[in-house]
Amino acid sequence: MYPEDHKPAESAQAHSPEKRGRAGVSGVRGLNQAWSPPVDIIRDDNEYIVECDLPGLALGQIEVVLDRDMLMIQGLRTTGSERTERCERQERFSGRFLRSFRLPTDCRPGASTISLDAGVLVVRLHRVSRTEGASIPGGFQAMGTLPLLSDSLRHRFDSAWQPPVDLTGSDTCYHAVIEMPGVRPADVLVLAVGRTLVVRTVRHRPLLHQHGMPHRQERFFGAIDLRMTLPPDAAAHAFSWTLERGTLNLAVPRRLVY
Numbered sequence: 001m002y003p004e005d006h007k008p009a010e011s012a013q014a015h016s017p018e019k020r021g022r023a024g025v026s027g028v029r030g031l032n033q034a035w036s037p038p039v040d041i042i043r044d045d046n047e048y049i050v051e052c053d054l055p056g057l058a059l060g061q062i063e064v065v066l067d068r069d070m071l072m073i074q075g076l077r078t079t080g081s082e083r084t085e086r087c088e089r090q091e092r093f094s095g096r097f098l099r100s101f102r103l104p105t106d107c108r109p110g111a112s113t114i115s116l117d118a119g120v121l122v123v124r125l126h127r128v129s130r131t132e133g134a135s136i137p138g139g140f141q142a143m144g145t146l147p148l149l150s151d152s153l154r155h156r157f158d159s160a161w162q163p164p165v166d167l168t169g170s171d172t173c174y175h176a177v178i179e180m181p182g183v184r185p186a187d188v189l190v191l192a193v194g195r196t197l198v199v200r201t202v203r204h205r206p207l208l209h210q211h212g213m214p215h216r217q218e219r220f221f222g223a224i225d226l227r228m229t230l231p232p233d234a235a236a237h238a239f240s241w242t243l244e245r246g247t248l249n250l251a252v253p254r255r256l257v258y
Contacts (some may be wrong), residue, residue: 005217037073041101042208047205048107048125052099053181055119055246062116064123064207066109073121078172079166085175092179092218093163108113119181121171163222167228174252180225181219181246182206188243190250193234197250199226 040051052073065072081095103109103125111126163245166177179189182203189200205221230236230252239252 017234024072026154032075033153034098036092036099037097038220039073040217040219041215042212043127043215044208044212047103047127047129047214048099048119048215050125051206051219052121053119053179053246054097054116054121055179055181056117057119057245059114059116059121062121064114064121066125068109069103070100070102071123071125072100072137073110073123074100079177085168085170087166087168089165089167092166092177093136093164101102120182159221161224162226163220163224165226165228169254172254174254175228176248176250176252177244178248178250179247180224180243183224183243183246184242184249187221188241188248190241192239195230195232195234195236197228197230197236197239197252199225199228199248201248 013042027031038053042049042051048071048162050071050087054075056079057075057077061077062073065074074097077094079092106128108128113124114120163179165179168175176197180201180203185203187201187204189198191198196217203221203224203225231239231254233255235255239250241248241250245248
């Protein structure tokens with residue numbers, strides 16, 4: 001089982017971040033060095049909001065460190081590589097991840113809230129008003145992070161983008177794991193058309209992005225239209241799926257062949 005735009009004979013190198021042109025967003029599993037999940041930073045009159053895509057993780061697996069003028073988001077993610085299933089495609093990152101930022105001078109780290117919803121970590125940092133003695137803010141300074149996307153490139157991806165996918169198979173079933181942070185089950189449509197599974201949804205941009213001032217934009221929004229061609233022994237119309245922690249899990253049973 002694999003997306004229609006790729007063939008199973010492709011090497012792992014073809015799926016590397018450099019080849020895909022989306023460094024740090026998706027790539028080959030098992031990298032030894034830390035990977036960088038995408039982050040958006042929005043400012044309004046009262047606070048900075050840091051949003052980080054971490055699908056598949058629970059809040060207890062993520063460490064958020066606020067130390068003086070630094071914000072660090074770090075942890076460890078496994079993506080099921082310990083399974084004995086045959087791997088047909090690997091795009092999702094696993095292992096240690098790290099993002100770090102130097103905070104602006106009008107940020108009060110002690111007054112912060114942290115939450116995780118549908119695979120999106122949200123850190124809210126209170127802003128200090130000038131009457132409280134803050135100097136003019138210089139903005140967030142990223143430490144060794146992803147390059148920002150140009151407006152033209154972001155518009156192209158926002159119109160239709162393809163999330164990273166892992167595909168595996170066992171003696172009885174085929175599995176697909178698709179990263180969809182911020183997507184709700186009610187917004188997902190999965191259907192079988194012959195031997196093709198079609199996954200459609202829309203990742204909506206939060207209202208905050210429309211009213212706040214963006215400091216950094218790395219995350220992708222917009223329509224997803226993913227099509228996966230199934231092997232001949234797959235019982236396509238017997239598929240099942242769940243969406244938990246921003247990760248869509250698809251299962252397709254295999255027919256017995258005598």
